[in-house]
Amino acid sequence: MVMACRSDLHQLAAFIYGAGLAGLFSVSTFFHIVFYLGYYKKLKEVLHRSDRAMIYIFIATSYTPWLLLRPMPLDSWTLHLRWGIWVLAVLGILYQQLFHERFKMLETVFYLIIGILPSLAVMDMEDASGLEELKLGGAIYVLGVIFFKLDGRIPLAHAIWHLFVVLAAFIHYYAVLTYLILPSASESTPSAVGIVGGVEGRAPETCDASLPECSSL
Numbered sequence: 001m002v003m004a005c006r007s008d009l010h011q012l013a014a015f016i017y018g019a020g021l022a023g024l025f026s027v028s029t030f031f032h033i034v035f036y037l038g039y040y041k042k043l044k045e046v047l048h049r050s051d052r053a054m055i056y057i058f059i060a061t062s063y064t065p066w067l068l069l070r071p072m073p074l075d076s077w078t079l080h081l082r083w084g085i086w087v088l089a090v091l092g093i094l095y096q097q098l099f100h101e102r103f104k105m106l107e108t109v110f111y112l113i114i115g116i117l118p119s120l121a122v123m124d125m126e127d128a129s130g131l132e133e134l135k136l137g138g139a140i141y142v143l144g145v146i147f148f149k150l151d152g153r154i155p156l157a158h159a160i161w162h163l164f165v166v167l168a169a170f171i172h173y174y175a176v177l178t179y180l181i182l183p184s185a186s187e188s189t190p191s192a193v194g195i196v197g198g199v200e201g202r203a204p205e206t207c208d209a210s211l212p213e214c215s216s217l
């Protein structure tokens, strides 16, 4: 995704997004392996806390391409969610480290708030492309939370929760790539034109349409 980017801002957004995605799945996988092994009590505790903290970071990084790359209405409160989401993530992590596993329902509510609130900013944007995928992925995450909460009550509930997470993350990845990253890659920069039109390094405005090598532009 980072390789497909044309501008520094797109590259930054793709990098933050990719790092959050890779971070979440790495920490979660590592935690579950150690959990499964049963020993290393201290490491398991540290990883459990990291796993929970990583969810806040993952949510903030998931929204980063939307909030950073897409024009936002300047007169709306939702503009503040650009930085506000990181404040919420830091507050969430602080809360979660202080009250780890103590008020589980409240923690789930916090995850839902930070997970859903920034979508209001995306809905507020003029460009609504990809919003359907964003909502679908979000709905799958929320459905998954039901299974997360049913852990121990129905068989394989926790595994089902993770399947929902993988599916939702995949849909969001597809949307970010399709609607936010790739459109920037196909913008007519000279090098892009060179590849597409076969005219090396020549921008459309410098090309005479009457010339055969420029007629395809």
Ligand SMILES: [Zn+2]
Binding pocket: 028, 032, 158, 162
């Ligand atoms: Zn898990």
